Amino acid sequence: MHGEAIFGRLSGSGSVPARSAGYNQITLNCGMNNIYLTSRMNQAKLRRIPIEVPLKEGTADMSGTLIRTVSPVAARAAPRSAWRPRLGVLTRYASPFFLVLLWQAACSTGLLSTRLVASPAQIVATGWSLTRDGSLQTNLAVSLARAGSGLAIAFVAGVSLALISGLSRLGEDIVDAPLQILRTLPALALVPLFILWFGIGETPKIALVALGSSFPIYLNLHKGIRSIDPKLLEMARTLGLSRARTIRDVILPGALPDLLVGLRFAVGISWLMLVVAEQVNADSGIGHMMMDAEDFLRTDIILVGLVIYGLLGLASDQIVRFLETTLLSWRPSHRIARSA
Template sequence: MASQPLPRNGDTADSAGRPLGPSDAGPSLVLVDLSRRPGASPARSRFSSSFRLLSRALVPALILGVWQASSDLGVVAPETLPSPTEIISAYAELIRTGELQSAIPTSLARALTGLALGAATGLLLGLFAGLWRVGEELFDAPLQMLRTIPFIAMIPLFIIWFGIGEQAKIALIFGATIFPVYLNTYAGVRGVDQKLIEAARVFGLSHRLIATRVIIPTALPSILVGLRYAAGVSLLALVAAEQINARSGIGFILINANQNQRTDVIIAGIIVYALLGIVIDLVMRVVERLALPWRPSLVLA
């Protein structure tokens, strides 16, 4: 009986011992190098950073160029949409008179006061409803119902309750910022993996330690998302709040500009609102990075 040839290196054999070639062995396995790639050189990193900054500034620069050209060519009337140079002149006028320097701190104080009160209330209610069943039964249904009411619709009621002073403005921002923080806190607490809680119980942690060392740190990303969203909502509510008999702030500048038909000042005030929103969002991003240093930044390309 002739002996069967042994399979060569890289080949396989069937159940009868006959050697199989590479074409008969099915799809071949491919090894993928998963080792960490070396970092880019400093020069290449600087080039990449500069390219990203230029790409971010390209679209705004094109918009400003088209805007200025449309105004210069008379395509858009200056009463409808003033040119960027006219808006810069409006900023120079507001700075020269001191209106802008006094308006920005006033508006920021209103927004941050309402945000602090609303975020603190939403955080406490979200933790109470998420950690204890009695809190859910008491607060979840009323808050879910109230959050569907647009905060702008509450302006007449707030005027009746608080008058036309600062209390009504802060109350409107407060009412608008409760719900984003509450919803994200409640969802973050209820979304904690039950296996983590069971493991904490196995190690003998008390209910207080489970809440402070397991549940709240795990729910922190969701809580910070709610806080970041509430920061943006606070500026939206600020725009509406400063229409209530405003005698200071950016809203006061807009009301005067509307009465005097100063479109350039109106657009300048709107841009200030937008810049405040960008600044607050950047601050919230820094807070997220400081509070969540372990969270990686996942970017595909």
């Protein structure tokens, strides 16, 4: 690596905050064999850049001086940002577009067998014919209903449990420990049990989605409620705010950013759960459509399913982002992002 340097000392296994042009927040994390420089450019993007640290051989405390570490991102960010808004869209999508072209070319020339992977043109054609005969819409509607109702249940359950354990000590004692134990279970491992309990109808699928996505909502909201600035709570007391009003005006709005983070995780998990649930046993839904296609070696239909899943994930992420910008408009970061 090369470019601007960050000078600092590394010691122990903790994190060393540092500042440089391209980073908002940088932490240095030492593992056993490698050291990463992690930067939080914004909440969504995490970059890990390995850095070279000359360590004395045999030193047990992992300490050493950082010389000329080096981030290509930081070095290039400044001059590029000036013209990036204009050319940004083009440069950003040039590479994926080129890859799709390459894929199409490989299929057309017979380099890639369509038995392994359908060509992009074929995927579009299949998608269109599936839409025309209505099977895509039907399956999509079924999948959306499952994910939607599962998420709705998860939201209600996660928020209620987080309120109970966040707002009272007794509630925390009762609710938090069992949930912390349960969340370490991989939810997908419960599929056989759920089929035994709920049969093979809609219930196990919705239950699986609900279970998997409750945890991120619960954990984040609980954390959000517990980490409200005690000074604001004190202020509410001096203003004579009732408990109900304090919850409504101080605690809940203060925990909202964390709730939305939890919601974004939950949405991602809900699609994951759905894919598994629909592929294990189902007679409808996008997952079922894909498993059906497998029997007839229809890679084009499988790929249409994948595209749909991808688009659904993208769309739901956008919805949560939209919620964040509208509900959290008081945060300076959002205002800057919007005016830029």
